[in-house]
Amino acid sequence: MFRLTANDLTVGYDKVPIIQNLSVTIPDKQITSIIGSNGCGKSTLLKAITRIIPYEDGSVLLDGSQIATMKTKDVAKKMAILPQSPDSASGLTVGELVSYGRFPHQSGLGRLKQADIDVIHWAMEVTAIIGFKHRTVDELSGGQRQRVWIAMALAQETDIILLDEPTTYLDMAHQLDILQLLEQLNKQEGRTIIMVLHDINQAARFSDHLLAMRSGQIIQTGSPGEVLTKEMLRNVYEIDGEIGTDPRTGKPICITYDLIKQKEQHNNEKKIHSAI
Amino acid sequence: MKKVKREIQHTAFPIKLIIAIIVCFFTFLIATKMGAKETSFADVFNAFFQKGSSPGYSIIRDIRLPREVAVMFVGAALAVSGAIMQGMTRNPLADPGLLGLTSGANAALAFALAMLPSVSTFGIMVACFIGAAAGAGLVFGIGSMQKGGFTPVKLVLAGAAISIFLQAVADAIGLYFKISKNISLWTAGGAIGTTWQQLSIVIPFILIGLLFALLLSRQVTILSLKEDVATGLGQNTRRIRWLLFIVIVILAGAAVSLVGNMAFIGLMIPHIVRAIVGVDYRHIIPMSIFTGAIFMLLADLVGRMIHAPMETPVVSIVAVLGLPFFLFVVRKGGSAFQ
Numbered sequence: 001m002f003r004l005t006a007n008d009l010t011v012g013y014d015k016v017p018i019i020q021n022l023s024v025t026i027p028d029k030q031i032t033s034i035i036g037s038n039g040c041g042k043s044t045l046l047k048a049i050t051r052i053i054p055y056e057d058g059s060v061l062l063d064g065s066q067i068a069t070m071k072t073k074d075v076a077k078k079m080a081i082l083p084q085s086p087d088s089a090s091g092l093t094v095g096e097l098v099s100y101g102r103f104p105h106q107s108g109l110g111r112l113k114q115a116d117i118d119v120i121h122w123a124m125e126v127t128a129i130i131g132f133k134h135r136t137v138d139e140l141s142g143g144q145r146q147r148v149w150i151a152m153a154l155a156q157e158t159d160i161i162l163l164d165e166p167t168t169y170l171d172m173a174h175q176l177d178i179l180q181l182l183e184q185l186n187k188q189e190g191r192t193i194i195m196v197l198h199d200i201n202q203a204a205r206f207s208d209h210l211l212a213m214r215s216g217q218i219i220q221t222g223s224p225g226e227v228l229t230k231e232m233l234r235n236v237y238e239i240d241g242e243i244g245t246d247p248r249t250g251k252p253i254c255i256t257y258d259l260i261k262q263k264e265q266h267n268n269e270k271k272i273h274s275a276i
Numbered sequence: 277m278k279k280v281k282r283e284i285q286h287t288a289f290p291i292k293l294i295i296a297i298i299v300c301f302f303t304f305l306i307a308t309k310m311g312a313k314e315t316s317f318a319d320v321f322n323a324f325f326q327k328g329s330s331p332g333y334s335i336i337r338d339i340r341l342p343r344e345v346a347v348m349f350v351g352a353a354l355a356v357s358g359a360i361m362q363g364m365t366r367n368p369l370a371d372p373g374l375l376g377l378t379s380g381a382n383a384a385l386a387f388a389l390a391m392l393p394s395v396s397t398f399g400i401m402v403a404c405f406i407g408a409a410a411g412a413g414l415v416f417g418i419g420s421m422q423k424g425g426f427t428p429v430k431l432v433l434a435g436a437a438i439s440i441f442l443q444a445v446a447d448a449i450g451l452y453f454k455i456s457k458n459i460s461l462w463t464a465g466g467a468i469g470t471t472w473q474q475l476s477i478v479i480p481f482i483l484i485g486l487l488f489a490l491l492l493s494r495q496v497t498i499l500s501l502k503e504d505v506a507t508g509l510g511q512n513t514r515r516i517r518w519l520l521f522i523v524i525v526i527l528a529g530a531a532v533s534l535v536g537n538m539a540f541i542g543l544m545i546p547h548i549v550r551a552i553v554g555v556d557y558r559h560i561i562p563m564s565i566f567t568g569a570i571f572m573l574l575a576d577l578v579g580r581m582i583h584a585p586m587e588t589p590v591v592s593i594v595a596v597l598g599l600p601f602f603l604f605v606v607r608k609g610g611s612a613f614q
Contacts, residue, residue: 052504076510083504091555092497100498104510110494136554156509 008058033203036213076104079160080153101155123154143174163195296566346467353527355568358542363496372528373539379439380411381532386446390453404529466590485527496557540598
């Protein structure tokens with residue numbers, strides 16, 4: 001039995017359906033990445049699963065209960081969300097922001113108990129931001145800030161963490177840094193991680209499971225080796241890619257690619273040349 | 277400057293709050309002592325603790341004290357409702373005076389006086405609640421008509437348009453029913469003539485509003501983050517927005533029923549407070565209570581002293597300080613003192 005599933009899900013904005021009759025099962029204690037071209041509905045799927053936007057039809061089940069009928073606070077005890085570029089915390093200090101991760105566990109006036117303080121401390125330690133505790137979030141660099149938001153999600157102490165493009169706007173080194181942090185959380189703590197990623201090579205390298213989407217449908221699922229294929233690249237991104245094996249990780253990697261239209265044009269030009 | 281600011285922000289919050297309470301207390305004493313008629317601190321003390329009346333301190337007890345208590349609570353109520361509005365709309369220019377609440381309450385007050393000339397304090401206050409809710413409803417209603425929501429400045433423009441309209445309504449009612457004088461007693465008169473009887477009805481509402489504001493302060497901080505973040509943390513954002521809306525309507529409505537239309541306090545105080553305690557509403561809201569009270573006490577005192585024994589309307593004093601402040605906040609893109 002899987003903890004998080006969606007059945008026949010239909011989601012749309014202003015009556016225009018983005019996702020129609022989509023069903024998906026999220027494997028527990030694994031890293032799942034959702035990939036697909038812009039506008040294919042991957043962020044929409046993540047938002048629907050996490051109740052940020054309502055779905056019109058179908059169901060999202062978390063531990064057997066419909067997420068739409070659960071108390072939002074109970075959902076927040078089971079899954080944490082890191083939205084896309086959530087930077088609006090302007091003047092809050094790192095410590096303050098992370099402490100708000102305890103919100104779903106508090107009641108009444110929300111005084112932090114010792115247990116809460118321990119969790120907050122632990123979350124800041126794991127994400128290596130404990131040194132910035134008293135700095136305000138907007139003083140930090142993009143990579144550090146992303147770690148703070150991840151720490152807040154960790155302070156929520158949920159088994160499931162969902163992230164919408166956690167590496168966007170970060171440089172190569174910081175992208176890797178964030179992904180390794182997530183990998184560590186998955187390996188050491190057994191947290192289920194679901195994220196939307198743009199970079200298919202990073203998705204292949206860090207995920208156990210890939211979901212490839214096109215126009216509101218999941219068209220392929222499986223291990224990176226099964227999903228990251230020439231055929232999938234053509235179907236999902238309309239690109240002609242060359243797949244190799246990463247010499248360091250042994251995972252599949254897209255070495256180079258062309259747009260299919262360009263390639264046709266390229267071939268046509270060749271034909272013209274040879275005709276002359 | 278930055279270093280000084282950091283030092284201020286690192287002082288423990290309870291200490292800052294205690295200092296604010298002490299300053300508020302002494303401001304209250306001084307404001308009660310000073311006035312067109314010379315009185316001493318002994319008179320103030322007697323007004324509090326002596327039974328019976330004497331010419332020395334009955335003026336304090338019957339005229340000055342109710343007035344000072346009124347401006348203190350009005351300052352606190354407007355500052356806190358401004359803070360809540362800034363948090364829930366993520367708009368640094370939000371203010372009950374600028375977004376239609378107080379002008380709505382004012383128009384409703386005029387309407388109540390026109391329809392029921394002998395309306396009770398309680399009736400006026402209820403009218404103010406309804407008017408504040410209607411004024412804010414109009415402004416936010418226009419706001420939700422626009423796709424993609426409001427930019428801060430657009431919201432203020434909508435607020436200005438609605439406020440002018442509601443002011444015109446109040447004026448029209450005043451002229452038509454020949455009660456302009458009655459109305460301007462409220463709108464320009466500030467807290468002049470406030471009685472203990474009035475206070476005993478309005479202050480409990482302000483106290484309840486402030487209590488709920490404190491209880492919800494943590495929710496305001498979460499709401500002031502992104503909507504998705506608030507939902508992700510398990511906040512029922514719809515319900516919290518409604519609760520907060522009720523709180524600001526009660527606070528702004530009650531304030532208007534005491535002193536009439538009043539803008540800028542709700543804008544200024546939270547910005548000043550942020551410079552002292554940071555951006556967490558668990559700190560901003562309690563601090564705004566006392567800072568708002570101190571500010572209003574001083575503004576009212578200046579209004580009484582600047583041209584004594586004539587009164588300068590407190591609303592003018594506040595506007596003279598508030599307008600430049602408003603422009604300053606707009607210029608800084610909303611992050612004044614940050």
